[in-house]
Structures are given as structure tokens and as C-alpha cells.
Amino acid sequence: MPTGKRKEVAGHTISIDLGGTKMLAAVVDGQDQIVGRAKMKTMARQGVDEVIQRLAETAQQAADKARVKWDQVAGVGIGAPGPVDPEAGVVYNPPNLPGWKKVSLGPRLADLLGVPVYVENDVNLGTLGEYRMGAGRGTRDMVGIFVGTGVGGGLILDGKLRTGFRHAAGELGHMVVLADGPVCGCGRRGCLEALASRTAVERDIRLGLQAGRESLIPELSKGRSLRLTSSVIAKAFHKGDPLVADVIRRAQWYLGLLTASVVNLLDPEMVVFGGGVVEALDDAFLDPIRVTARQHYIQKMDAGRVRIVPGKLGDYAAVFGAAALVRDRAAGIPPARD
Amino acid sequence: MPTGKRKEVAGHTISIDLGGTKMLAAVVDGQDQIVGRAKMKTMARQGVDEVIQRLAETAQQAADKARVKWDQVAGVGIGAPGPVDPEAGVVYNPPNLPGWKKVSLGPRLADLLGVPVYVENDVNLGTLGEYRMGAGRGTRDMVGIFVGTGVGGGLILDGKLRTGFRHAAGELGHMVVLADGPVCGCGRRGCLEALASRTAVERDIRLGLQAGRESLIPELSKGRSLRLTSSVIAKAFHKGDPLVADVIRRAQWYLGLLTASVVNLLDPEMVVFGGGVVEALDDAFLDPIRVTARQHYIQKMDAGRVRIVPGKLGDYAAVFGAAALVRDRAAGIPPARD
Numbered sequence: 001m002p003t004g005k006r007k008e009v010a011g012h013t014i015s016i017d018l019g020g021t022k023m024l025a026a027v028v029d030g031q032d033q034i035v036g037r038a039k040m041k042t043m044a045r046q047g048v049d050e051v052i053q054r055l056a057e058t059a060q061q062a063a064d065k066a067r068v069k070w071d072q073v074a075g076v077g078i079g080a081p082g083p084v085d086p087e088a089g090v091v092y093n094p095p096n097l098p099g100w101k102k103v104s105l106g107p108r109l110a111d112l113l114g115v116p117v118y119v120e121n122d123v124n125l126g127t128l129g130e131y132r133m134g135a136g137r138g139t140r141d142m143v144g145i146f147v148g149t150g151v152g153g154g155l156i157l158d159g160k161l162r163t164g165f166r167h168a169a170g171e172l173g174h175m176v177v178l179a180d181g182p183v184c185g186c187g188r189r190g191c192l193e194a195l196a197s198r199t200a201v202e203r204d205i206r207l208g209l210q211a212g213r214e215s216l217i218p219e220l221s222k223g224r225s226l227r228l229t230s231s232v233i234a235k236a237f238h239k240g241d242p243l244v245a246d247v248i249r250r251a252q253w254y255l256g257l258l259t260a261s262v263v264n265l266l267d268p269e270m271v272v273f274g275g276g277v278v279e280a281l282d283d284a285f286l287d288p289i290r291v292t293a294r295q296h297y298i299q300k301m302d303a304g305r306v307r308i309v310p311g312k313l314g315d316y317a318a319v320f321g322a323a324a325l326v327r328d329r330a331a332g333i334p335p336a337r338d
Numbered sequence: 339m340p341t342g343k344r345k346e347v348a349g350h351t352i353s354i355d356l357g358g359t360k361m362l363a364a365v366v367d368g369q370d371q372i373v374g375r376a377k378m379k380t381m382a383r384q385g386v387d388e389v390i391q392r393l394a395e396t397a398q399q400a401a402d403k404a405r406v407k408w409d410q411v412a413g414v415g416i417g418a419p420g421p422v423d424p425e426a427g428v429v430y431n432p433p434n435l436p437g438w439k440k441v442s443l444g445p446r447l448a449d450l451l452g453v454p455v456y457v458e459n460d461v462n463l464g465t466l467g468e469y470r471m472g473a474g475r476g477t478r479d480m481v482g483i484f485v486g487t488g489v490g491g492g493l494i495l496d497g498k499l500r501t502g503f504r505h506a507a508g509e510l511g512h513m514v515v516l517a518d519g520p521v522c523g524c525g526r527r528g529c530l531e532a533l534a535s536r537t538a539v540e541r542d543i544r545l546g547l548q549a550g551r552e553s554l555i556p557e558l559s560k561g562r563s564l565r566l567t568s569s570v571i572a573k574a575f576h577k578g579d580p581l582v583a584d585v586i587r588r589a590q591w592y593l594g595l596l597t598a599s600v601v602n603l604l605d606p607e608m609v610v611f612g613g614g615v616v617e618a619l620d621d622a623f624l625d626p627i628r629v630t631a632r633q634h635y636i637q638k639m640d641a642g643r644v645r646i647v648p649g650k651l652g653d654y655a656a657v658f659g660a661a662a663l664v665r666d667r668a669a670g671i672p673p674a675r676d
Contacts, residue, residue: 164605
């Protein structure tokens with residue numbers, strides 16, 4: 001048992017983001033500060049055992065950087081893409097880790113590290129982070145919408161993360177907004193992701209350029225092959241690029257319709273938007289979404305009380321979400337089943 | 339306190355459906371049997387006081403028919419359209435009762451009847467009924483989709499009715515499925531209701547007839563002005579009417595897409611379909627919806643475990659939902675806030 005100067009025992013948590021190419025670990029202390037970090041390549045091709053070994057090493061490196069010993073760590077929270085079983089700590093078939101099928105990631109890593117390891121979907125952790133330490137603090141209901149190369153989402157309902165009957169909830173990027181619309185990365189048509197993700201925005205900008213539309217994009221890319229990062233898109237948008245403005249406006253329209261659909265279905269207290277384009281454009285991005293959404297609420301009563309806001313944690317949402325997850329579980333709060 | 343033969347005390351509940359033109363009351367006993375009914379005109383034009391008086395009379399008549407005394411009644415559950423505050427028993431602005439604004443229906447009727455009165459949205463009660471006594475028994479998560487002149491919905495998440503932050507949840511008829519699509523009764527475009535309600539089906543059949551499409555509808559209507567009831571539509575569909583088949587197929591497509599969107603967002607255990615057309619066509623109606631929905635699930639894992647089924651209670655779903663509501667509240671279970 002801890003005595004004397006070891007008073008911080010178990011006040012730290014370690015968050016790991018398990019990506020297809022790299023894994024990132026961060027130590028969060030009891031005051032919500034990141035006090036150590038580490039990064040390694042995932043090396044997914046070398047197989048499950050090797051990846052789990054590398055996760056243990058990355059966690060160890062982060063702990064070393066933070067000068068934190070394992071008896072000061074309450075647990076490790078891992079965010080993985082795709083559905084996970086948070087009770088069993090099982091990762092099903094993460095889209096970015098081919099060959100992983102029903103891997104008992106939580107128990108196996110816990111064996112290596114000697115502390116509890118909890119597993120959750122990465123976007124769910126981002127949502128939980130914004131809810132507990134970010135934009136959603138103080139609400140009981142919050143929908144997270146993260147616009148990146150895809151569109152991910154998460155739901156906090158009645159104060160709890162909803163993971164769903166099959167642990168597959170929150171996939172609002174694959175809600176159909178325009179039936180028979182453009183083909184999505186998932187192979188179907190008209191999903192929000194095919195209309196409003198950065199991938200969709202890039203596709204439409206490129207199509208516009210190919211069609212000879214006037215744009216600042218070639219100049220901003222300085223002759224190199226077109227690099228349509230969020231910041232290049234944001235720069236062109238702010239300079240009044242007519243093509244980019246058109247394309248962004250269209251994405252905002254669909255995001256507004258989707259937001260209204262989600263509000264009409266769930267009637268949440270808050271919708272938090274995150275992701276590269278959102279962060280780069282901030283209110284210039286959210287304002288038209290707010291207008292379209294509100295126009296499409298079926299219930300006008302108290303419409304202004306439903307807040308649509310940017311996230312506050314940026315890239316760190318999932319890090320803090322994992323910290324919140326570990327703290328809850330260490331305190332005996334069971335994972336949300338649904 | 340009850341003694342001897344008065345053992346049934348408080349085993350009964352009274353359900354009232356408050357419609358714009360009529361009000362229906364039903365007494366449900368402790369064995370889920372309807373043992374008495376009554377019906378009166380709403381007479382909404384005569385004002386709030388008169389309507390509340392008539393609600394009391396209708397409840398009294400139903401109790402008389404059932405030979406039930408008020409000390410045998412645990413409470414009254416009222417279903418009203420539009421948002422309600424179930425904690426305060428307040429009805430906001432029901433679309434079919436013009437002039438009603440923030441009416442304290444529950445407390446006022448409770449004063450008249452001398453028993454507790456609980457108020458809930460009528461579609462939420464239908465969902466609760468199917469969940470507790472119908473198709474959804476034994477699940478923890480259930481989405482109700484009711485296809486009628488409009489499309490209504492309700493959500494049971496984690497065993498509780500979700501009413502929403504503004505008590506406006508479940509409006510899946512106004513989720514946008516086809517951006518910039520046909521105009522909806524709500525004034526916006528592309529809502530599910532504008533694509534798949536009986537109103538939308540009727541509209542498209544009439545347009546087809548006007549355009550000279552071949553159809554059995556004129557014959558089935560026997561020369562009278564076209565009566566496109568659910569049973570006429572079902573009859574034409576079963577006889578292979580090409581126009582009706584086209585129109586129904588389209589409605590099913592949109593209902594399938596919407597079902598997939600809701601499953602992708604919420605990942606529920608079951609989706610229950612109710613309403614006139616669904617009941618008239620049953621599996622012939624649901625099978626194509628099942629196929630389309632499943633094609634559009636982003637998470638294929640365990641897709642077959644998400645059941646899409648017809649309701650079991652038909653027109654009585656809300657009656658039983660009101661009974662369940664009264665029993666819960668009488669047992670001290672608070673209303674779902676969100």
C-alpha cells in the first residue's frame with residue numbers, strides 16, 4: 001500500500017492510440033496534464049503478438065518519459081478503430097489491422113504490463129474525451145461528429161457512452177443523406193462520408209480543377225502535386241477561392257442536414273464537431289451547419305438550447321477519453337453495454 | 339386499505355389516446371386485458387377546460403364499462419401528439435390541438451379524477467407498448483417505426499424510453515434521406531415522411547394514375563372517388579398492380595435506407611415496424627426493407643442479430659404503453675428524462 005511520498009499512486013493513466021501505421025502513447029496525470037509520450041511504428045505485418053509486444057514497449061517508454069512507475073498507473077486505455085467489446089477487452093476486425101480477428105487485446109496487454117487494460121473504439125474515446133474534459137462538460141447528452149478522411153461519430157446519452165448492441169454504434173458517417181448519391185468508400189451510395197468528409201471535399205475540388213474551374217489551389221500548392229491538406233483548403237477558403245467555397249458550402253449543407261436528422265432522432269443537448277477541417281475553419285465552418293440544422297429541426301421549441309459547437313481538445317480528445325475510461329473503470333463503473 | 343374481495347385494488351390502469359377529433363379511453367387490468375372502453379369527440383374548439391372535462395368523462399365511462407371503481411385504478415396514462423414534459427405532465431403545442439400551449443394536463447386531470455395522471459408522447463407510448471408487451475419483449479434496445487399518414491418513431495435505449503433533452507426525440511420521420519428531395523408536410527425536403535409515409539405513397543399512386551399508368555386501383559375503388567386506404571393499397575399490391583408495386587418498392591427502399599442509418603447510428607437490438615400499411619402487408623412489406631437495410635449496415639458483424647420485425651399490438655400499442663407507463667410510475671420509477 002502507498003505511504004509517504006508515494007501518495008500519487010494510481011493517479012496516472014496511460015492512453016494508447018492504436019493506428020494502422022503507428023501507435024501513440026501518452027501518460028495523463030491526475031490533473032489532466034500530459035506528462036509523457038511515446039510513439040512507435042505498428043508493424044502490423046509482423047503479426048498480432050509483435051504488435052502487442054510493441055504496445056507494451058510504447059507504454060513503457062511513455063511511462064519512462066513521465067518518470068512514472070507502474071504502481072502509479074491506474075490502468076491503460078487503448079483506442080482502436082472498428083468495433084470492440086469493452087467488457088472483454090476484445091478487438092474484432094479493425095479495418096487498419098488486417099488479420100486481426102477477435103484479439104483479446106485487453107487481457108493480453110494487461111498480462112504484459114501488470115495493470116488493467118481497457119479497450120474502446122477510438123472515435124468513442126474522442127467523444128468521451130470531449131464530453132468529460134472538453135466542449136461537452138456539464139451536459140448529459142452529446143453527439144460527437146469528427147470530420148476527417150472519413151466521418152466518425154460517438155454518442156453520450158443520459159451521461160453514458162452508447163456503444164450499441166453489437167458495439168457498433170455511432171457510425172454517423174454511414175447514415176444515408178442523399179439516397180442514390182455518390183459512391184462512398186464503404187461501397188454504398190449517399191452516405192454522409194461520401195458527401196462531407198475531407199476525402200469528398202478533395203474529390204470535388206479535384207473534379208472542379210479538372211473541369212477548368214478557377215481556383216487558388218494550384219498556386220497555394222506551389223506547383224507541387226496538389227496537396228489538399230486541411231490547412232491548404234482552409235487557406236483557399238479564407239482567401240475567397242470560388243471553387244473551394246462551393247465545395248465547402250455543399251459539405252456544410254449535408255453536415256447540417258445530418259445534424260438535423262440526428263437531433264430529430266435523439267434530441268441531444270449538444271453536438272460537438274471535431275477533425276482537421278473543423279479546427280482549421282472553426283466558426284466559419286460551423287455557422288452554416290448551425291443554420292441548416294436549425295432550419296431542419298422538426299421541433300422548433302427551444303431549438304436554440306441545442307448547441308452545435310467545435311471540440312476543445314483537438315487531436316487529444318481520444319487521449320483524454322482514454323484517461324476518463326480508465327478512471328471510470330478503475331472506480332468500478334462498468335463499461336456501457338448499450 | 340384494501341381487504342377481502344377488493345384485492346385487485348390498483349391493478350387496473352386507464353389509457354387515453356388524445357386525438358384532434360376524438361379521444362379514446364381503455365381500461366387495462368393486471369393481466370393485460372382490455373376490460374372497458376369509451377370514446378368521445380375531442381371538441382378542441384371549445385377550449386382547453388372543456389377538453390379536460392371530456393377526458394375525465396371518457397375515463398369515467400370506460401371505468402363504468404369495466405365495472406372498475408377509482409380505488410382499483412393505479413392511474414391514468416395519456417398519449418398526446420407532439421412533445422410533452424413527462425415529469426410535469428405538461429403538453430406543449432400538440433399539432434392537432436390548436437391553441438394548446440403548455441397545458442398542465444396531468445395535474446389538472448389528476449385533480450378531477452383523484453388518481454395520478456401521467457402524460458407521454460403518443461408514439462413514444464406505442465413504442466413502449468411494443469417493447470413491454472409486444473414484439474420487443476426481452477430486448478433492451480428497440481426502435482419503433484410507425485408508418486401512417488406520417489412516419490413516427492420512438493426509442494428504447496438500454497431499457498429506457500428516450501424522450502430527449504427537449505422531450506422531442508424519436509422524430510425519425512423527419513430525418514433527411516434524400517437531400518433536396520420531395521417537399522414534406524413539415525415544409526422541408528427529403529424527409530423520410532415525404533418518401534415513405536402512406537401520404538407519400540398515395541401521392542405517387544395518384545400521380546401515376548394521372549400520368550395514365552396502368553393500375554387496378556380505379557377498379558378496386560369501384561368508381562367512387564379513389565379511396566387509397568391501407569387495405570385498398572394492400573389488395574392492389576397483392577394482385578400484382580404494377581403502379582402500386584413500383585410505388586411501394588420505392589417506399590420500402592427509403593425505409594430500408596433509413597433503418598440502416600438508424601442502425602448505423604444507434605446499433606439497436608431490434609427495429610419494430612407498425613402502422614396500417616405494415617399491418618396490411620406484413621412480411622411482404624418488411625422483407626425488402628430487411629434486405630436494403632442489411633445491405634447498408636456499415637458493420638456486417640452479427641448483422642443477422644439485429645431483428646427487423648412487425649409490431650404485435652397493432653392499434654393497441656399505445657394503450658398498452660400507457661398501462662406500462664402508469665405501472666412504472668406507480669412503482670416509483672421516474673420518467674425517462676433523456
